[in-house]
Amino acid sequence: MTATAARSGLIACSLCGLLNARPHRHAGMKLRCARCGSVLYLRKPHSVERCWALLIAAYVLYLPANLLPVLETAKLGERQWDTIMSGVLQLLHDGAWPLALVILIASICVPFAKLSSLTFLLVSVRSGSPADRVLRARLHRLLNFIGRWSLVDIYVGGLLVGLVRFEPVAVISPGPGAIAFGAVVVLTMLASQSFDPRLLWDAGGQDIRG
């Protein structure tokens, strides 16, 4: 048995880190940290349920994010709609492969990797298997770190829309796909924040009772 705070009758404050003693019976009662007054939780409340809900919402919006156009380019009356993927292909066609690579990784690989990894983490917590826990903990840390980079396409869109306003020669405007894409990024960030990595280590779940 390893000594975790939960098994030792302690709760670590998520804000100031203080180890608080946990009274034996506190059902329904809110515990507060002795040092900073934050509400104490043994584990993030309803972590798995919240994470699933946000993740499913992200899956639903993933389709319109990739299928609807994110940018509209109008050059001398000629209009062209671009989805994320067609934007990447356009960049490749223009020979700008480093830019194509950045957008491909940030807008296509990262969101997909986030959705599938979070699903994997949630399923693996449910089965409670102790295999590869260090790797899974690292995966979760990586997810929290890389999620933000997906927004790069939104910023590129925002800058292009603001800068390319040379009517009637060239005008760029945003498309509805940008809304769905932004929502996917925000939802997956919220989902990975609401996932409590300590659940990976609570094999069998005996820690979280009481």
Add this chain to the structure above:
Amino acid sequence: MLACPECDLLQLAPARPVRLGTVECVRCGATISRTAPCSLELTLAFAVAAAVAFAIANVFPIMTLELQGRTTSETLLGMSAVLQEAGMASVAALVFVTIVLMPALEIAALLYLLGPLAIGRVPPRMALAARLLAFVKPWAMTEVLLLGALVSIGRLETVARVHLGAAFWSMAALMFLFAIIDSVFDPIEPWSRAEALRQVRGIAVPFAPPA
């Protein structure tokens, strides 16, 4: 004694950290605390610098585009205004929140939390400021915007002349300042500092020279 915030393992903080400046959990490898000397004062100094860089970034244009004698320029706030005008209120809000509001709140919370502590006072509503700081942190995306600006330059360079503005460079500075703050600041330190200050106050007796 500390509990790992990511796997709940109880462990004693080592006297000398294995990796310079950080104490990592022996089981899962999460960062438990940071141990840079004078981390509170260092963080405060970099937060002041970040406030200056952020102010500059909001006033000047990020870049200017020149095409057939006409120019357009873009500022941080202008970016969300343009998206708003284009009927993308939610995207505009996302851009405003992640590149203006959240970095501003992060800097403000750092200054409010650490400024008084550095001169030996405990700021009122300290927990609120600390909670705000922890909440805001993942949503401030200065470095992502900078990458976005670089990609836009690459896309526009072939068709028009691009001039980088002062906001671009101050955002670059801000990115480094935030990175330094992240690697130096220990979120637990303000609390141990405040605790020590309260104890000193509690037992302080005015010095009275013997008659």
